[in-house]
Amino acid sequence: MERAELQRYLDNLLEVGRFRDYCPNGLQVEGRAEIQRVVCGVTASQALLDAAVTREADAVLVHHGYFWRGEDGVITGLRRKRLGSLLNHDISLFAYHLPLDAHPDLGNNAQLARLMGWTPEGRFGEQDIGWTGRLPQATRGDLLARQVAARLGREPLLLGDPAKTVARIAWCTGGAQGYFEQAIACGVDCFVSGEASEQTTHLARESGVSYLAVGHHASERYGVQALGAHLAERFGLEVSFVEVDNPV
Known part of the structure; x- marks a missing residue:
């Protein structure tokens, strides 16, 4: 499936245009043009990205992504490592916050x-x-x-x-x-x-x-799993959910 097609479908399905949010919703980091294997998770943490690299994912789909309003925009330290994991392996990051809640x-x-x-x-x-x-x-x-x-x-x-x-x-x-x-x-x-x-x-x-x-974390594990299952059924994508434990 083409990345641009997946982006259009998700943006329309989740009606991202009607939400005022604290972060950009949709494609946050651009990877390869073709997507077949998707890793889902609650948050785009380094642990989730490492799992995506291991599973040779083409895209990561999460509820909590990056570029939150008011945070420091400098790409250093942990931010550099996270973005490097995506860019170095040509993996796209899709993130939907309020649209996935609603x-x-x-x-x-x-x-x-x-x-x-x-x-x-x-x-x-x-x-x-x-x-x-x-x-x-x-x-x-x-x-x-x-x-x-x-x-x-x-x-x-x-x-x-x-x-x-x-x-x-x-x-x-x-x-x-x-x-x-x-x-x-x-x-x-x-x-x-x-x-x-x-x-x-x-x-x-x-x-x-x-x-x-x-x-x-416990209350927000299920939306991204349902969305991933929907994509697998509709488009035949290989979708897996990775649980990264979080006691908060």
């Missing part, structure tokens, strides 16, 4: 809901990035935390009353603790995201709405 079927929020059996009902937050819905059955907060731990393989942090009944839920994968107040305004019993900040504890206590921090 996609209604392949996105991180959609895939987390599917994994957990939650029923989506609505959206909230800037660019409709957050989701609301219902559990298949109302349950205590501590039991919900156990369900999440069993499916994600990571012990979550529950803030709020563990005995509180949770029926309506809101979620937004990754570092979305800043959306907690908007989730509270939606009238939910619990908000699920990847991380918690110092003030998150106080919001949970004072609002009576529980907060479940399930892990930034």
